[in-house]
Amino acid sequence: MLAKTPPMGWNSWNTFSSNVNEALILETADAMIDLGLDKLGYKYVVIDDFWSLKERDPVTDKIVADPERFPHGIKYVADYLHERGLKLGMYSCAGLRTCGGFPGSFDHEFLDAQTFADFGCDLLKYDYCNLPTGVDKPLLYHRMGLALKATGRDIIFSACNHGYDDVYHWIRSAGAHMFRSTGDIIDNFESMKEIALEQDANICYSAPGCFNDLDMLTVGMYGEGFVGSTGCTYTDYVSQFSLWCMFSAPLMLGCDIRKISPEILELITNKNLLRINQDEEARPPVRQVQDGRRVYFKHLSDKEFAICYFNHLNGPIEVPFNFTDFGLSVSSGYGLELRDVNTNEVVGVFKEYYIPYLEAHECKVYLAKLVKV
Ligand code: GLA
DSSP states (O other), X not given: OOOXXXXXXXXXXXXXXXXXXXXXXXXXXXXXXXXXXXXXXOXXXXXXXXXXXXSOOTTTOOOOBOTTTOTTHHHHHHHHHHHTTOEEXXXXXXXXXXXXXXXXXXXXXXXXXXXXHHHTOSEEEEEOOSOXXXXXXXXXXXXXXXXXXXXXXXOEEEEEOTTOTTGGGTTGGGTOSEEEOSSOOOSSHHHHHHXXXXXXXXXXXXXXXXXXXXXXXXXXXXXXXXXXXXXXXXXXXXXXXXXXXHTTOOEEEOSOGGGOOHHHHHXXXXXXXXXXXXXXXXXXXXXXXXXXXXXXXXXXSTTEEEEEEEEOSSSOEEOOOBGGGGTOOGGGSEEEEEEETTTXXXXXXXXXXXXXXEOTTOEEEEEEEXXXX
């Protein structure tokens, strides 16, 4: 099965937008290897929009890589990545043109899928701009889903229709392995909060084989690059990463990996958070909604659980939360042993509730086990 767990990697868009080229991709790949990110599962290196020429080849009708950006062609990049154990992701669009105005795959699905396969591509992000009017939009994803299969190559189908047209109800049937459910993230707390709070009810549409994609992470951008906006604080980034992990969302990094700071590296390599994200059961968390705060409780495999407390207010709060709200009755004879995902230390065994103190925007995540009390 492809995408048994949420795909992980890096995508060029958030930071580099139209400034994508061979040197950037190879340097990013080198940085991923040097930092050991590949060993933790960050495998896909995705070249987003702006990689091709403005027009198809007049003879073959194929999309052609821009020779100024990719002087050795895309296959060369794929080989470079594959030799290092990484995987190549590419970008196209279900419409006549991509969102950036380059050739889209409408009515060229089978030809383009084969072109991507010939490049040695392992993931295709498939966007939703410039569709001809009156087309059956889901059918365009069904077509590309089949076209990718027809190549015989294992290619993750990363649908990107921004949550339109009730995507939750048909995208798995189109063969997608992940599907964007939101508009474009930008690097500020409001944007990531909006995405998280809007999508937490839709995590139930994620399961092994196809995951709800909350967009590339802005973690570590600190306001630099295309979607830089005002930037986030470290606390905001911890919350973003924690929530994407709790939601079994694909983890596609969007910062400049070559310049990553030690604190951000520590965050994105946190083994407890990655264990939660990559849990093979990919269960949606039970959520409890209160003003300014959310609490999520997620069943993991091996009789473990994860609890996440999220304060999305601009000031500190204490979050009261009764375990009975997600099924642990007071008469059960059981409590929860909580282990902090950052320190890896057990903070105690709690029977009825746990009330952490949270700074503004803070998320606290614990791994939990049932114990007799
Ligand atoms: C859309 C997508 C982005 C990016 C751009 C490229 O906006 O949502 O993630 O791929 O197109 O043009």
